[in-house]
Amino acid sequence: MDARITKAEAALLLPATTIPSRRLAEVEAIRLAAIAARDEAVADGVRRAGQAMLNAAEALVRALVTFPARIDTYRALRRLSDRELRDIGMTRFDIPRVFDPSFATRAANDSPQAPQRAA
Structure with a gap:
């Protein structure tokens, strides 16, 4: 068995990106654009979730702060x-x-x- 590799076999082992090709460049540009769009969508989802959590926390704090006044008003009206x-x-x-x-x-x-x- 011969352990030597021919030039044709060695060319098959090299990554395809070493051979410049217009088609490969277009495919790579599309892939990078898709990755950027995905990252933007994920960031937007995280931003919206964070804003929703902040709004909920603000509503909770507002309810806790106004609770004593609301109870006093309710009791005054009941009287x-x-x-x-x-x-x-x-x-x-x-x-x-x-x-x-x-x-x-x-x-x-x-x-x-x-x-x-x-x-």
Whole structure:
């Protein structure tokens, strides 16, 4: 058995990139562009996940900071009589919903239970 390698066999062992080719250059450019696009997509996903986590943490901190004031307001409203609640345009059933964003946009004395006055 001969341990020598011929030139043809040695050429097969060399990497294909040593032979310059326009087609290989195009393939390499496409591969590098795909890698860059993948890295950008991964970075964007990580950025979005990080922003979502920061938003959640901010909402949690805001809820913890405003909790005592919300409890005080809730207890103060519970202590009011039905007449006093009606004067500010609320009912007993509105008290648990006082902190809903949609409730704050409702105009005073616009409750559906309030009787309509004749003009």
